[in-house]
Amino acid sequence: MGMKYVAAYLMAVLAGNDSPSAADLKKILGSVEAEYDEAIAEKLVSELAGKTVHEIVKEGKEKIKAFGGSGGGGAAPTAGAGGAAPAGGAAKAEKKVVVEEEEEEDVDFDLFG
Template structure:
């Protein structure tokens, strides 16, 4: 299911309609020039039936927390920080070489 349907559903909820219907979602999407597939909207509404938007978001957050990323969480910040330090160290070495050359003259 495309995120555009879920986004339209949530936008209708945010506008004050706690229980959006098919026409509400289709109207929202058509207002920005997006054609809808009725079967997809029906599947979305069937999946969210009886649940509030807050419940759906909470369930989604739990699912996102269990998604494996393939790398330890601590490795990402370390890799990002290491790149910046190396980039800064390289010009310093060049400056040291220039100073040594000037002193040798």
């Protein structure tokens, strides 16, 4: 299911519509000229019928906790992490660029007066 349908559903709820219909989703998606599939919208609306957004979010949080243990994903490895030293055994020194700040000049006019 496309996330744009879920986003449109949540936007409708945030706008005050506690039970958006497929027509509401079509109107929201049409306003940004997004493609619309009636079957997907109807499926989403039928699956969420009778539930509040707060219940759905709470259920989702519980599923995430159960799935990952801690609920967070691992960090992506950095470039060169765990790799061997470059040829010659010497680590490549990083070049540091020093940027000198220009001194502010005294200006003889007042911007607001």
